[in-house]
Structures are given as structure tokens and as C-alpha cells.
Amino acid sequence: MSVVTLGPLLIAADRLVWFAAFGLAVLVGTTLAQRRRARLVDRLFALAFVGLVAARLVFVARHAALYAPHPLQILDIRDQGFDLWGGLAAVALYALIAGWRVPALRVPLAGALAAGALGASLGLWGLAVLDTQPTHLSTIPLARANQADTSLAGLAETAPDKPMVVNLWASWCGPCRREMPMLARAQTQYPGVVFVFVNEDDTRDAMQRFLADTGLRLEHQLIDTQHRLAQARAVRGYPTTLFFDADGEHRARHTGVLSPAMLAERLRGLTDSAPD
Incomplete structure (x- = not known):
């Protein structure tokens, strides 16, 4: 939306x-x-x-x-x-x-x-x-720390038949920092969902400092310093979270901080699993 x-x-x-x-x-x-x-x-x-x-x-x-x-x-x-x-x-x-x-x-x-x-x-x-935004997972190349570049579509191929949650965030964004611990926990609470974190900082250093200071472990952390994914999805503020079903179709979008209840609501219909 x-x-x-x-x-x-x-x-x-x-x-x-x-x-x-x-x-x-x-x-x-x-x-x-x-x-x-x-x-x-x-x-x-x-x-x-x-x-x-x-x-x-x-x-x-x-x-x-x-x-x-x-x-x-x-x-x-x-x-x-x-x-x-x-x-x-x-x-x-x-x-x-x-x-x-x-x-x-x-x-x-x-x-x-x-x-x-x-x-x-x-x-x-x-x-x-x-609404003219893309409805399918993006093939825009995104960087990974110490690994080859990938894309959302490429990540989906490594976890077939799983819905995907894509969180676009930045280390300077206060609301992003507030919701990040909850989303990090959600990785284990919803094992049937792939959580992807796309950092929109201008440099890698800012992201790496934030993750080092907080000790958060994000399994799929991608970097979009050129903001190409954000532009393709017409993102105007952070955090913005995109929800895709197991077929890679875009089903929902949430701008602002997610609460645990709202995350569960957005995932309802995409997965049968409840939070562990």
C-alpha cells in the first residue's frame, strides 16, 4: 500500500x-x-x-x-x-x-x-x-558482508515454499532500532518464515557498528547503499516491511514499527505456524 x-x-x-x-x-x-x-x-x-x-x-x-x-x-x-x-x-x-x-x-x-x-x-x-509497484520478489542485486551479491529472488530459491518478510531499515532510524530486537527474535519464533533485513544506510560501516553495538544476529542481512530496492518499492520512510507469500507474490506492506501482534497479523494467511 x-x-x-x-x-x-x-x-x-x-x-x-x-x-x-x-x-x-x-x-x-x-x-x-x-x-x-x-x-x-x-x-x-x-x-x-x-x-x-x-x-x-x-x-x-x-x-x-x-x-x-x-x-x-x-x-x-x-x-x-x-x-x-x-x-x-x-x-x-x-x-x-x-x-x-x-x-x-x-x-x-x-x-x-x-x-x-x-x-x-x-x-x-x-x-x-x-498501485504500480512490483508484485514479485525483486532481482535487484544486493550486497552481503563477506559473501557474493544476491537478490530477494535468489534468497527465495534457497528456501523454497517459505513466505518471506523483508525489512528495510537504517541505523540512524529510531523506530528501526526499536523494532529490530523483536524482528531478530522472530527469526526463531517463526522457523517457517524467511526474514530478510535490507540495510539502507549510505555506508556499510554504519550498519556494522550498529550490529556490533547491539549484538543482534540477523541471518539474512543485505546491503542496499544505492537505495535501488527502496526506490523500486517507492519506500518513503523507515522502517518499511514487505510481506511475500511462498510463491514470491507481494501480499502486504507495513510502514512504521511492527509490534509482535501486528507481525503475527501480517503473517496470518501466509503461514500456518504460530510464534514458538
């Missing part, structure tokens, strides 16, 4: 679609409500809040074991852990209750929800159509 840059902020394009869909819902809903002399705006913002909270709680409940060691991570929504269907169910239930209590809101609420759903559907479909 593409990312939009707003100053220092990196926002996934699909998030902007949801914001736009909510704006459309407010516009349509308030127009219909004015004709019936009903107040709807407060209800719509409450509805959005209920949906977001429910989506987060359902996601956390599904991954309770992974949040249990660090419960404060539940509040850190930067990991983007939301359950879509849980949120939509809460929105539908809230709308039904509001419409039952205030009959004048029934048509405006229905119109707002229909407009929002249509806007989100068209927006997400448009993003999929406009």
Missing part, C-alpha cells in the same frame, strides 16, 4: 481513504438531517470513536497473549492494530441503537453509512488499480 508524505508525517494512503470516507459520510448525513431538523454530527463522531475503540479492543483480544507481557502496548495504536470487522460491527450496532431511540435519525444515519461505505470501497479499489 502506498504512503503519502505530509511534512514529517508518513500516512498510509488507505488511512486517508478512510478519513475521506468519513468526511463524505458527515456531508451526506448532515444534509439529510437538516431536512428533518435533526442533529447528527455529534452522533457521527461518537460512532467513529466507538468503531475505532471496538476495532482496537477486538484486535487486542485476538492477540491477547502477545500483548500480555507488555500491556501498555495496548495503548500504542501506532502499530496500526485494528480489527476491521470488529469495528464495522460496533458501528452498525451503534447506528441501530441510535436510530431506534431517535426515529428522525434513521434516514440520515442510513445515508451517512451508505455514503461512507461507498466512498471507502471506491477509494480502496482505486488505490489497488493505481
